[in-house]
Amino acid sequence: MSWETVIGLEIHAQLKTHSKIFSGAATTFGAEPNTQACIVDLGLPGVLPVLNNHAVVLAVRFGHAIQAKISKRSVFARKNYFYPDLPKGYQISQYEQPIVGTGQVKILLNDTSNKIIRITRAHLEEDAGKSLHEDYHGLTGIDLNRAGTPLLEIVSEPDLRSPQEASAYARKIHQIVQYLDICDGNMQEGSFRMDANVSIRPLGEPKLGTRTELKNLNSFRFLEKAIQFEVQRQVDLIESGGQVLQETRLYDPNQNITRPMRTKEEDYDYRYFPDPDLLPLEFDPEFINAAVADLPELPDVRCQRLQTAYKLSEYDADLLTSNRVLADYFEEVATICKNSKLAANWVMGELTAALNRNNLEISSSLVNAQALGELLLRIHDQTISGKIAKTVFDAMWQGKGNADQIIEAQGLHQVTDSNAIAQAVDQVIASCPTQVEQFRSGKDKVLGFLVGQVMKLTKGQANPKQVNELLRNKLR
Ligand code: ADP
Numbered sequence: 239m240s241w242e243t244v245i246g247l248e249i250h251a252q253l254k255t256h257s258k259i260f261s262g263a264a265t266t267f268g269a270e271p272n273t274q275a276c277i278v279d280l281g282l283p284g285v286l287p288v289l290n291n292h293a294v295v296l297a298v299r300f301g302h303a304i305q306a307k308i309s310k311r312s313v314f315a316r317k318n319y320f321y322p323d324l325p326k327g328y329q330i331s332q333y334e335q336p337i338v339g340t341g342q343v344k345i346l347l348n349d350t351s352n353k354i355i356r357i358t359r360a361h362l363e364e365d366a367g368k369s370l371h372e373d374y375h376g377l378t379g380i381d382l383n384r385a386g387t388p389l390l391e392i393v394s395e396p397d398l399r400s401p402q403e404a405s406a407y408a409r410k411i412h413q414i415v416q417y418l419d420i421c422d423g424n425m426q427e428g429s430f431r432m433d434a435n436v437s438i439r440p441l442g443e444p445k446l447g448t449r450t451e452l453k454n455l456n457s458f459r460f461l462e463k464a465i466q467f468e469v470q471r472q473v474d475l476i477e478s479g480g481q482v483l484q485e486t487r488l489y490d491p492n493q494n495i496t497r498p499m500r501t502k503e504e505d506y507d508y509r510y511f512p513d514p515d516l517l518p519l520e521f522d523p524e525f526i527n528a529a530v531a532d533l534p535e536l537p538d539v540r541c542q543r544l545q546t547a548y549k550l551s552e553y554d555a556d557l558l559t560s561n562r563v564l565a566d567y568f569e570e571v572a573t574i575c576k577n578s579k580l581a582a583n584w585v586m587g588e589l590t591a592a593l594n595r596n597n598l599e600i601s602s603s604l605v606n607a608q609a610l611g612e613l614l615l616r617i618h619d620q621t622i623s624g625k626i627a628k629t630v631f632d633a634m635w636q637g638k639g640n641a642d643q644i645i646e647a648q649g650l651h652q653v654t655d656s657n658a659i660a661q662a663v664d665q666v667i668a669s670c671p672t673q674v675e676q677f678r679s680g681k682d683k684v685l686g687f688l689v690g691q692v693m694k695l696t697k698g699q700a701n702p703k704q705v706n707e708l709l710r711n712k713l714r
């Protein structure tokens with residue numbers, strides 16, 4: 239039997255506000271426990287929440303970016319449950335009337351085709367606090383700094399069909415919130431967390447199977463691996479006569495397995511009701527227009543522009559726009575070196591490799607965009623070969639100066655003096671009689687070897703095109 243995988247994601251993006259969604263306490267990450275929790279976040283009796291206007295603006299911006307309807311009226315609701323890090327006994331969220339309605343995003347699949355993923359809704363809610371199980375001997379600590387931090391929960395339709403599609407979709411949302419600058423996207427700090435709902439069904443079956451929910455995945459790799467494991471677990475279970483239970487499971491990256499956390503609660507368990515402390519939100523068009531007035535260029539538009547303006551493939555443009563800072567970097571390099579293909583190859587090749595080796599983000603690259611642009615200009619105008627440029631790049635990375643200084647200091651200029659090249663060519667012809675004979679008797683491929691010998695002799699500094707021409711002439 240063939241099975242089809244069905245996945246829907248719920249993503250929590252922490253909104254970039256200075257203060258909490260319903261109080262004035264700060265949202266800065268990493269402060270001493272409970273130093274950023276005020277009486278509202280502690281849920282003391284008699285306190286009242288006051289909505290943070292900026293959180294609303296950021297949610298509206300997101301809705302606009304995914305072509306969603308912004309609800310004219312939306313309502314905050316209490317979601318009731320008991321948890322030690324939720325002192326009020328309920329979380330303020332949105333239920334029947336979320337702020338952002340149905341929208342969509344486009345993802346690029348491995349075979350370079352596109353797929354539209356529908357977004358069901360996005361709503362505002364507050365985060366809970368944190369239980370610290372590891373730091374205190376036999377005790378659990380409660381840190382309420384995170385309580386009341388604004389979250390945007392983005393819920394997709396069950397449109398995803400593989401772990402790769404799920405991760406492409408999650409990356410897309412991650413990219414959009416960062417372009418919009420509404421979330422810092424920091425996954426280690428929990429600013430962007432994903433829950434994956436996973437089910438399987440016989441291929442061709444219209445009805446959805448029973449799903450499990452994999453909670454709080456905080457890397458794209460774990461997201462893929464957790465889904466992979468879970469799909470196999472469900473297939474094995476059903477094929478051996480069992481049934482999938484609707485439940486919440488946790489992924490353990492160390493063992494690469496998922497294990498049950500609790501049976502899935504139903505909506506009615508939460509006793510949702512409109513929060514009587516907060517007025518419904520009602521927008522007039524001016525508010526919405528102002529919120530979306532100065533949106534930055536969004537990833538899809540930028541990807542399209544890079545393809546036309548710089549003649550890049552969709553694949554390259556997609557990679558380069560995966561992150562706004564990377565796209566800015568590329569455009570600066572391409573403009574300076576006047577050769578966009580060269581710029582794209584270097585940014586995605588040499589530069590990315592150097593960043594990975596040093597575990598650095600593009601924003602802290604040791605060679606900045608202007609410096610790389612100047613280096614590539616020297617390939618473009620044939621001062622140096624691509625191979626020599628790699629040596630220069632390494633020296634730049636080590637802080638030995640800019641491209642021109644290094645080329646000058648180390649005498650790396652490409653030799654374009656035809657006399658000098660001719661001498662080297664003669665020398666190689668004299669020392670490789672066998673290969674010369676082979677070439678003359680029609681083995682064209684040997685030319686590559688001879689060119690290589692000349693390049694070696696000139697320490698890579700001869701202009702390869704000239705070497706080629708001279709060799710052919712002399713051997714004829
Ligand atoms: P809840 O709020 O209880 O988690 P929702 O109905 O809002 O439930 O669905 C949450 C997510 O689960 C959505 O992303 C949705 O696409 C996904 N989903 C729902 N049913 C299935 C299913 N059978 N298989 C996979 N994903 C599903």
Ligand code: MG
Nearest residue numbers: 248433435451
């Ligand atoms: Mg859910």
